[in-house]
Amino acid sequence: MTQLALVIDLNVCVGCHACVTSCKEWNTSGWAGPMVNQRPYDADPTGTFFNRVQTFEVGEYPNTETVHFPKSCLHCEEPPCVPVCPTGASYKRKDNGVVLVDYDKCIGCKYCSWACPYGVRELDEMQKVMKKCTLCIDRITDRSKPESERKPACVLACPTSARLFGDVHDSDSEVSVAIRERGGYQLMPEWGTQPANHYLPRHKTRIQIFEDELERVDNPLDKEHPLPAALGDTLDDVTF
Amino acid sequence: MHPAFSVIFLTTLIGAAQGMFMALVTGQVYSMANLLEPQDSVTFYAAGSLIALLLLGGGLVAAVFHLGKPGYFITRAWRGVTQWRTSWLSRELIALPAFMFLVFLYGVVHDMGWTDTLFTIKGVIPVDPSLIIATLGVLMAITLFISTAMIYASLRFLQEWYSPLTVVNFILFGLASGFTLTAAFSAWTRVDLVGFYGTWAVVFTIMAFVSRFWSMLRNQRIKHKSDMRSALGIRHARITQRSMGFMGGSFNTREYFHGKSSSVVEVVRLFFLVMVFAVPVALLAASNTLESRYLPVLAFLAQYTGLLAERWYFFAEARHPQNLYYQTVG
Numbered sequence: 419m420t421q422l423a424l425v426i427d428l429n430v431c432v433g434c435h436a437c438v439t440s441c442k443e444w445n446t447s448g449w450a451g452p453m454v455n456q457r458p459y460d461a462d463p464t465g466t467f468f469n470r471v472q473t474f475e476v477g478e479y480p481n482t483e484t485v486h487f488p489k490s491c492l493h494c495e496e497p498p499c500v501p502v503c504p505t506g507a508s509y510k511r512k513d514n515g516v517v518l519v520d521y522d523k524c525i526g527c528k529y530c531s532w533a534c535p536y537g538v539r540e541l542d543e544m545q546k547v548m549k550k551c552t553l554c555i556d557r558i559t560d561r562s563k564p565e566s567e568r569k570p571a572c573v574l575a576c577p578t579s580a581r582l583f584g585d586v587h588d589s590d591s592e593v594s595v596a597i598r599e600r601g602g603y604q605l606m607p608e609w610g611t612q613p614a615n616h617y618l619p620r621h622k623t624r625i626q627i628f629e630d631e632l633e634r635v636d637n638p639l640d641k642e643h644p645l646p647a648a649l650g651d652t653l654d655d656v657t658f
Numbered sequence: 659m660h661p662a663f664s665v666i667f668l669t670t671l672i673g674a675a676q677g678m679f680m681a682l683v684t685g686q687v688y689s690m691a692n693l694l695e696p697q698d699s700v701t702f703y704a705a706g707s708l709i710a711l712l713l714l715g716g717g718l719v720a721a722v723f724h725l726g727k728p729g730y731f732i733t734r735a736w737r738g739v740t741q742w743r744t745s746w747l748s749r750e751l752i753a754l755p756a757f758m759f760l761v762f763l764y765g766v767v768h769d770m771g772w773t774d775t776l777f778t779i780k781g782v783i784p785v786d787p788s789l790i791i792a793t794l795g796v797l798m799a800i801t802l803f804i805s806t807a808m809i810y811a812s813l814r815f816l817q818e819w820y821s822p823l824t825v826v827n828f829i830l831f832g833l834a835s836g837f838t839l840t841a842a843f844s845a846w847t848r849v850d851l852v853g854f855y856g857t858w859a860v861v862f863t864i865m866a867f868v869s870r871f872w873s874m875l876r877n878q879r880i881k882h883k884s885d886m887r888s889a890l891g892i893r894h895a896r897i898t899q900r901s902m903g904f905m906g907g908s909f910n911t912r913e914y915f916h917g918k919s920s921s922v923v924e925v926v927r928l929f930f931l932v933m934v935f936a937v938p939v940a941l942l943a944a945s946n947t948l949e950s951r952y953l954p955v956l957a958f959l960a961q962y963t964g965l966l967a968e969r970w971y972f973f974a975e976a977r978h979p980q981n982l983y984y985q986t987v988g
Contacts, residue, residue, distance in 0.1 A: 423683070427779065440902070449774075462906060463905075463906035463907075464906050464907045464908055465906070465908070466908075469902075470902070470904065472898050472899065472901055472902055472903045472983060473899070473900045473901040473902050473903075473988070474886075474890060474892075474897055474898065474900060475892060475897070475899075475900050476894045476896070476897050476900045477896060478896055484900070485890070485892065487890060489903075489983060498813075498814075498815075501741075501744035501745060502744070502745050502746070502747065502812075502813075503741060503745060504737075504739075504740075504741050504745045504747040504748035504751055505734065505737035505738050505740065505741065505748075506737065506740040506741050507737075507738050522734075523676055523734065523736065523737055524726070524734075525725050525726060525730045525734045525735055525737070526725055526726015526727065526730060527724060527725060527726070527747065528810070528913065529745075529747050529887075531909070531913060532813060532816070532913075532978070533813055534980070535815040535884065535978075535979025535980060536979075536980060536983075537910045537977045537978070537979075537983060537984070539909075540908065540909040540910070541726065541909050541913070545726075546725075546726025546727045546730075547726055549835060557918055561661065565917055590792075602815035603891045604891075605888070605889060605890070606815075606888050606889060606979065607881075607882050607888065608883045608884060608888055609814065609815050611861065619891065619892070620892075
């Protein structure tokens with residue numbers, strides 16, 4: 419079984435919002451659109467977005483770290499939003515695991531958005547139906563596009579390649595390897611939703627180094643220490 | 659959560675209607691057992707059913723305004739009955755019209771006087787059509803209570819609701835307001851059952867107080883399973899949001915928070931504690947000695963107003979984990 423998903427690398431996300439704007443651009447004019455804006459140039463603007471980039475500060479000044487955090491539907495393997503839908507408008511595609519909404523069946527009761535712990539569903543204020551990330555279903559399944567373009571708009575737009583796309587059920591896929599080798603994890607694992615999307619943690623490269631490794635203990639110039647011979651054998655005296 | 663007035667009216671109106679129907683049936687069963695004097699079919703049971711039916715109709719109208727567009731009621735709402743295998747909301751959408759139909763039938767049977775005994779069980783229980791419909795109606799009322807409450811009680815990460823107490827509260831509030839309403843109806847139509855229904859109303863009101871107080875206590879001590887650490891997957895005790903990704907509003911900032919200050923919430927809580935429990939019990943007790951026609955009606959109006967506040971508070975007190983992602987505009 420295929421389960422398409424995104425893997426988001428927090429280590430390289432720079433918070434540029436290119437994925438946010440490309441998502442809106444592609445989807446507002448595509449299969450999932452429109453994504454309506456209201457009062458865009460007035461006070462209190464609002465609009466529908468499938469993807470957001472948020473920024474968090476971890477730690478206390480001066481020991482802080484800024485984390486840019488892209489957030490969209492995680493296409494859970496156990497999506498709590500699907501079984502609660504009274505009309506069957508909310509569904510998970512059998513062939514590729516993408517969670518979608520059938521706008522023609524949705525009655526806009528918002529129950530699915532209550533049932534999502536991540537808050538990734540939005541009621542469109544004009545159409546009054548629930549909308550959400552489709553993983554650009556109209557792009558990734560479009561056979562008229564070359565293979566390299568059959569990816570979600572956000573993935574293609576990301577300048578730092580912080581977004582990987584692929585089948586997380588295929589152990590050899592780029593995303594599965596990334597999850598396996600770089601500590602990919604799921605959000606809010608406590609609810610058993612099994613999100614298909616994973617996040618790669620930030621990491622720093624550190625080597626462990628001890629002080630005596632920085633300077634020779636038996637310095638022949640004897641400018642730093644007296645020769646250790648006076649204190650007994652050194653390792654150099656007994657090994658060959 | 660953001661309290662929607664459509665749902666507040668829906669749940670309180672149908673709750674009172676279910677309670678009233680069960681009260682009417684209770685009266686009928688008691689009179690069959692010769693514990694109460696039999697009441698007139700038309701002026702008591704049929705008229706009472708009509709009141710319950712009107713409340714249910716009011717609830718249905720309120721529910722229409724919970725849809726994205728009211729027009730969806732005609733074009734799409736029928737699909738709502740299709741997912742009963744998995745969705746409690748779908749089950750409610752089946753149980754509500756079914757219950758309305760049974761209440762309607764119950765009223766019609768009494769109004770037409772089709773209450774001749776069909777057969778007798780063990781020579782003691784005379785069964786007439788109204789009793790059969792009453793039994794089905796009570797079962798459907800219980801189904802509807804459970805379906806309505808489970809819509810909320812089944813959401814496991816809304817921990818304030820994820821408890822059997824939610825179901826118990828919905829049932830007891832429905833019974834309390836329904837029996838109070840029936841006491842008011844009896845008083846208004848000068849039927850000598852005010853004491854009977856009033857006593858049961860007080861009993862259910864006190865039971866509802868115990869279970870609601872218990873659930874408030876539980877919710878005050880609740881430990882939320884989700885925090886910033888699990889929301890972001892970053893192991894640090896101190897994580898602050900600097901930007902939620904936008905400066906304007908969105909569905910996420912509107913739908914999951916009541917938008918009122920904590921002092922307003924506290925006032926609403928005090929208001930409903932007084933209006934749902936203290937005032938109706940005092941008024942019903944007073945009406946017992948004063949034999950007033952108006953006090954039970956006032957008791958119901960007070961309790962219903964209080965229940966509106968209670969339901970508002972019920973939504974307001976639930977904290978959705980998605981709010982962890984929306985704390986700082988920036």
